[in-house]
Amino acid sequence: MASGSYVRGPHVDAFEAAFARCCGVSHCVGVANGYDALMLALRAVGVGVGDEVVVSGHTFIATWLAILQLGARPVPIDADPDTMLIDPSLVARAVTRKTKAVVVVPLYGQPVDIERLRAELGGRRVPIVEDAAQAHGATMRGRAVGSLADTASFSFYPGKNLGAFGDGGAVVSSNREIVASVRRWANYGSTVKYHHDDIGLNSRLDELQAAFLTVKLAAVAEWTKRRRAIADQYTQHLASLEGLMLPTVAGGAEPAWHLYVVRHKARDALARELAARGVETLIHYPIPPHHSKALAYQFRGLSLPVTEEICRTCLSLPMGPHLTSAEAQHVVDATKAAVRALD
Numbered sequence: 001m002a003s004g005s006y007v008r009g010p011h012v013d014a015f016e017a018a019f020a021r022c023c024g025v026s027h028c029v030g031v032a033n034g035y036d037a038l039m040l041a042l043r044a045v046g047v048g049v050g051d052e053v054v055v056s057g058h059t060f061i062a063t064w065l066a067i068l069q070l071g072a073r074p075v076p077i078d079a080d081p082d083t084m085l086i087d088p089s090l091v092a093r094a095v096t097r098k099t100k101a102v103v104v105v106p107l108y109g110q111p112v113d114i115e116r117l118r119a120e121l122g123g124r125r126v127p128i129v130e131d132a133a134q135a136h137g138a139t140m141r142g143r144a145v146g147s148l149a150d151t152a153s154f155s156f157y158p159g160k161n162l163g164a165f166g167d168g169g170a171v172v173s174s175n176r177e178i179v180a181s182v183r184r185w186a187n188y189g190s191t192v193k194y195h196h197d198d199i200g201l202n203s204r205l206d207e208l209q210a211a212f213l214t215v216k217l218a219a220v221a222e223w224t225k226r227r228r229a230i231a232d233q234y235t236q237h238l239a240s241l242e243g244l245m246l247p248t249v250a251g252g253a254e255p256a257w258h259l260y261v262v263r264h265k266a267r268d269a270l271a272r273e274l275a276a277r278g279v280e281t282l283i284h285y286p287i288p289p290h291h292s293k294a295l296a297y298q299f300r301g302l303s304l305p306v307t308e309e310i311c312r313t314c315l316s317l318p319m320g321p322h323l324t325s326a327e328a329q330h331v332v333d334a335t336k337a338a339v340r341a342l343d
Contacts, residue, residue: 015210023146027179030205034155037169045127051100056086082248106135109256137224138256226321227257263313273338
């Protein structure tokens with residue numbers, strides 16, 4: 001604050017360099033929020049008016065809204081019933097000559113197997129964008145989320161695994177053209193002051209948030225380790241519980257465990273039973289994007305049965321590096337009692 005540099009300065013530069021290293025890429029551009037980050041990443045790979053973008057069906061609605069904001073059309077793919085992520089086996093048949101990108105979402109911090117996805121696409125060179133808002137620190141076969149696709153967008157909303165004390169986002173890539181485009185469009189379409197080459201927007205990470213994020217970034221690896229320990233504790237003690245479906249981790253994946261999401265056919269009753277035992281839960285997400293009031297008219301008749309079933313049955317148990325082993329065990333004991341009370 002004393003420096004007098006508030007929007008674009010040394011703290012942003014330092015954070016961009018550090019976060020790029022964390023993601024295993026060459027470049028990072030800090031922007032105002034995760035939504036802008038995804039929209040800018042999509043624009044940078046060529047998405048525009050009238051284009052099609054193949055996208056995860058099971059995700060927060062912002063993933064679809066970023067596509068629509070550019071005048072493009074989301075082409076939703078149903079979820080894999082085990083991982084709850086985009087089903088790679090369904091992607092290839094959705095790609096047409098109008099497809100400009102595929103957006104995958106490492107939802108809940110579970111990395112998408114992009115190597116398999118590229119194999120399913122065969123020789124078709126379609127840009128792949130990760131909407132990695134929940135996956136800071138996740139890896140697939142030893143490679144960090146952010147380095148797996150052509151480019152990736154991140155959110156630093158306060159509730160994320162790496163959160164600011166306000167809002168923020170970033171686009172990461174090792175492709176210089178993508179990064180240059182994002183940086184220009186995020187700054188009014190300008191690289192030289194008062195020279196505007198494109199119709200851009202104002203989306204910049206400010207110095208104060210970058211300074212906070214740089215400090216917190218140093219702790220992310222330890223926080224991720226703690227999240228994994230809690231997830232292991234849940235999985236170990238809940239695996240034999242009949243009627244409760246636990247998250248499935250794909251081979252080679254090391255999730256960041258933004259959320260630990262279970263499924264149960266009587267989800268709402270289970271949530272009430274857990275609340276009665278002092279365990280707060282949330283639902284991520286109760287309404288699939290194609291059923292939301294904002295989008296239903298555009299996707300009337302669309303059926304994504306796996307996504308819809310997940311939305312009816314999913315429940316997020318407490319998760320975060322702040323949880324002690326004793327607190328996690330209380331969640332385990334309460335979940336066992338709650339599930340058995342529903343039998």
